[in-house]
Amino acid sequence: MxxxxxxxxxxxxxxxxxxxxxxxxxxxxxxxxxxxxxxxxxxxxxxxxxxxxxxxxxxxxxxxxxxxxxxxxxxxxxxxxxxxxxxxxxxxxxxxxxxxxxxxxxxxxxxxxxxxVSIVATKPVLERRADKLIFNIEATPSASGLTALEVLRKAPGVTIDHNENISLAGKSNVLVTIDGKQTYLSSTEVVNLLKSMQSNEIESIEIINNPGSKYDANSTGGIINIKTKKSKAEGFNGSVALTGGFNKHLLTNNSINLNYRKKDFNVFGSYGINRQEYNQELKIDRITPGTNPLYFKQRNKDTTINASQNFKIGSDFFLSKNHTIGFLVKGNISDYKGGSLSNVNIGKSFDVTDSVLITPSYTKSNRKNFSYNLNYKGVIDTAGQEISLDADYSTFDGSNNSNYINRFFLPDGTFFKNGQIYRNSTASNIDIKAIKADYVLPLNKKFKLDAGVKIANVKSDNNYIYENDIQGSWVFDDTKSNRFLYDESVSAAYATLNITMGKTSIQGGLRAEHTKSTGNSVTTNQLTEKEYTDLFPSLLVSQNFDADNNLNFSYSRKINRPNYQNLNPFIFFLDQYTYNQGNPNLKPEYSSNLQVSYLFKQKYSAALAYSHTSDVISQVLLQNEAKKSMYQTVLNLASENVLSLTLNFPVTLTKWWNMNNNLLGYFKQIKSPDLNGANLNSEQVSANIYLQNNFKINDLFSADAAFVFSTPQIEGAFKVKSIFTTDAGFRYNFPNKNGNLKLGISDIFHSQKAYIYSTLPGNIYNLEQAGTTRSARLTFTYRFGKMTVKSARNRSTGLDDEQKRLGSK
Missing domain, CATH: 2.60.40.10 (Immunoglobulins)
Structure with missing residues (x-):
């Protein structure tokens, strides 16, 4: 099959x-x-x-x-x-x-x-196409020296919550790809990867709200594609970027890109290294359910240091004018160290404390992700018949070691007793193999057929070891330790027919995917097997009335499979009463998406969209009455409906001042009739406002300033209060055009703080989270070598869907 x-x-x-x-x-x-x-x-x-x-x-x-x-x-x-x-x-x-x-x-x-030479045709900050919105990073000086995750926070319609979950136009479970290639990493590991990437590696961010059948179906929330920079010179050329900054701590991002191209081949590579240090404060006030409630007033202070390296090396060999074969190797290595101090006041009210729980903890983790791609592209005839092949192999190896000491004190500070003292270690190994073929067949000058197949397999091995300190000795705890094996295979085939009739173009597609998965909790002897086949149709109708007016309608059906690590039944503790737990019983979610968009003068656009999602995969914060604990897990909620309107309109105020404006308004409804014994029925009207100002002072100096504001929003079983942030940047171009200096200032007013509370009846908590989001960075960029070169060939590999799903913690 x-x-x-x-x-x-x-x-x-x-x-x-x-x-x-x-x-x-x-x-x-x-x-x-x-x-x-x-x-x-x-x-x-x-x-x-x-x-x-x-x-x-x-x-x-x-x-x-x-x-x-x-x-x-x-x-x-x-x-x-x-x-x-x-x-x-x-x-x-x-x-x-x-x-x-x-x-x-x-x-x-x-x-x-x-x-x-002066470079002409400077790109605008935002470009609207029929099926996507393009956010050009080079046109935004304030993005200089940031990580890819920090840049993504600037993208219109994109929100990143307190747990660093990425949403697009009010919809979660977004597929993040890099150069059209899926990372196959979990949501947590994707975030870690984005933290290790630097903005000077990025050319643009493509936002695709309603992707067609050619894309992997695993994208219920849409696709965010990060396009990295490609060389455009023949001969030898390169660039270096050096960044230094601070956010209470010193920060550094540095990278080098090299390219050498001759008539018959092209060799390219890049290497980057960065170090980031952050502080974060977390406040949680909660009341346990039941007849005798306890009041928990929790305060956490975290310090994390993340050092990472990433590299890319590849080559294209031009066998003839129409046939090219190439290989690409990419790697990311990161080391994470974190220390946390949790202080919890426990009592019969927030004002009366019976005992204090103090938990210092330390975490160290290492991650290595390598991917290998072999690819071929051939132009079969002059009519445009093409075929492309990709074979991919990717590995992920991670380790996480944590130590926790829980001690209880009386309100006056007197030591009362030891709580749980424990440590855990987790080893994760994931192997991903994929092969895909894409074929383009122009039937005549009016009709074109795109078709393709893809087969992907993912195997993961996660071993969680939990040990308790008993009278000074570490003792293995078989009630909490577990080994989880996961094996998943997905076979897919798609066909898309493109029809052009005068000013009307139609793209209809169908994608079929067959999934077979096995989850094996070795320690508990729990086996979960699933096998299913789905069809995913798509339709895009585009009508050009004239050169200035374009109308588009699109429909698609999508799936979102659970992240690999979310299926792990492991428990990760913050302290004795706060933890995170996986869910091996998660089901995939399905969504149907409709969108009508209007484009005027290739600049102004409006898009009205609706999506319905069933079995919504969502992170929730719940309380365990028996254990008096609060825990985060991932569940299937019954349904989610989102109706949104997006407006994009650039404005030229003067010769030296122009604005890019993006406004998103949406209504979201979330339902789940039996969630932890309560009925969840949450509704919210929300808005995101993105205002980008660009100033051209002269040929050498330019500046920008951005304002992002989000009204209250709901996600899963909680609500996030309004939040705003303001950034600014300055750029100086060297007169010889070989380099520039950029100064970027992020979150000027230190307003990027999350205030969250529960929308589930009986589940009472308030959460506040803030970190060192305000920062200043200075970046020096220098280009060298011949600058009249052809670009490295861009391609999308077969690992474009699986890496996203390596799982959360």
């Missing part, structure tokens, strides 16, 4: 004798050269001839070819490339019934040397 279904599906699609007809698309084609050879990676800008409005942008491929599909009208093109003078073409008319071939554009090399 796993192999035969997708292979047969793709084979039948390949042989399909379809003979389809439709009205010819309006298309612009062209080629760019330098008088001797074609120019890859040249920038192409399409403008309306009447009022010089930028319609769309493109970049030439490795053969110097570009193409646009657009509405009837009169246009001209501006082409440029680093090291060459820009060229503007004469105006031309596009009739829509015939493809238009632009005469070859010849760029002349700038005679003033590279250090006098």
């Amino acid at each position: 796993k192999l035969i279904l997708p292979a047969t599906f793709l084979f039948l699609l390949y042989l399909s004798p379809l003979n389809l007809y439709a009205q010819q698309t309006a298309k612009i084609n062209g080629i760019v050269n330098d008088g001797k050879e074609t120019l890859p990676a040249a920038t192409i800008l399409l403008y309306t001839a009447k009022d010089s409005i930028l319609v769309t942008t493109a970049m030439t491929d490795q053969n110097g070819i570009y193409s646009f599909t657009t509405a009837n009208g009169k246009y001209y093109i501006v082409s440029s490339s680093i090291g060459y003078n820009k060229v503007k073409t004469p105006s031309f008319d596009l009739n829509g019934t015939m493809d238009f071939q632009v005469p070859p554009i010849t760029l002349k090399e700038n005679s003033k040397k590279l250090n006098e």
Whole structure:
């Protein structure tokens, strides 16, 4: 079933004798050269001839070819490339019934040397496409020196809660990919990876609210794709970025990128190292349920140090003009050290304390994640028939060691007794294998078929060892220790048909996925087996009324499978009365998503979306009446409905001041009829406001300032009060254009604090969390070598869905 279904599906699609007809698309084609050879990676800008409005942008491929599909009208093109003078073409008319071939554009090399070349066509901070919103990092000086997670907090529509769970347009369970490749890591490990990445490695962040069938179905909350920078030079070139800063502690981020390209091959690599130190304060006030409630007033102070290294090395070999084979190796190594002091006042009211529990703890963990990719891309004929193959292997090895000492004191500070003194260690080993094939078949100039298959397998081995201190000796506790093995295989096949009829384009797709999983809690002899097959249809209809007006409708069905570590039944303690526990009985969640979007002048957009999710996978904070404990776990809630409206509109106030504005308003409803013995029915109208100001002082100096505000929001069984943050940045470009200095200041007013309380009846708590989010960083970036180079080939591997799910703690 796993192999035969997708292979047969793709084979039948390949042989399909379809003979389809439709009205010819309006298309612009062209080629760019330098008088001797074609120019890859040249920038192409399409403008309306009447009022010089930028319609769309493109970049030439490795053969110097570009193409646009657009509405009837009169246009001209501006082409440029680093090291060459820009060229503007004469105006031309596009009739829509015939493809238009632009005469070859010849760029002349700038005679003033590279250090006098000025780079044109600066990207805006936000770009709206039919199916995605693009957040360009290079256009945001305040993002300089930040980690990828900190940059993600700036992205419009993205929220990150107190537990560092990522939500998009009010929906959780977001799939985070890097260069279109799934990490296959758990939500916690994805966050750790983003903390180890640096902003100077990132070109842009793509926000895809309603992905189609070509994407992995495991994305009920949408997709956030982080695109890393690629070199655009032939010969040898590179760049270095050095960052120093402070947030009460010294911070550092440093990286180097190198690229060497010749006619037949391209070799590229990067290495980064950073060290971050943070403080965090956590306050929890809670009342235990029952006839004799206890009042817990808990205060935690944490200090964490995270040091990480990441690298990438790869090569592309150009076997011929149409066939390329390559390999890519990526790695991330991080070391985490943390110390915590928990102080809990326990009594019959918040004002009367009977005893005090003090728990110092220490945690040390190491993580190593390596991935290997072998890939091939072939252009079969001049009609555009293509095939791409990817084989991937990824490993994750992690260890976590923690020590806890619980001691009780009387209110006057007198020692009363020892509580539980224990330590635990966890070893996690995960192996991921995947192979995928994608095929593009232009049936004629009006119809195109995309199809593909993918097979992925994940094996994880997690061994949790719990020991108690009994009279000075460590004794193994078999009631809390556990070994958990997990094995999951997913086979998938998809087909997408693209139809263009004049100004209307339709993309209909269907994805089939077969899943088989086995969870084995070795210590408790608990075996959980699941096997199921699902179909995931998608539809995108796009209507271009004219060059300025575009309307899109999309539908998709998605699945979100539980994170691997969330299935572990392990218990991790914060103190004797506060812990985190996994859930091996989690089921996948399913969502249906609808969206209507309108795009005006390629700049202004509005999107109305609705999603319904069943068996919602959600983190919840609950209380155990018998143990008087509070614990965090992951459960399936009955349903979640989200109705949202997103507005994006840039505003040019003066020649030197422009704004990018993104407003999100949404209504969310969460239901779960029997949650810890209570009925959860929570509703909330929320809004996120993102205002980005950009200032061009002169050719050398620029600045930006951003304001992000979120009204109260609900998530699972809790509510988060309103929160805002303000950032600012300054950039100085060196006159020779080879480098720059950037100063970024984050959370200027230190307002990024989370205030949370329960929405579940009888589950009473208030939580406040704040850390060292205010920081200042200075980044020096320098580029060297030849800067007129072709870019490294971008590809997406077969590990794009599984790494996300390595699990939470």
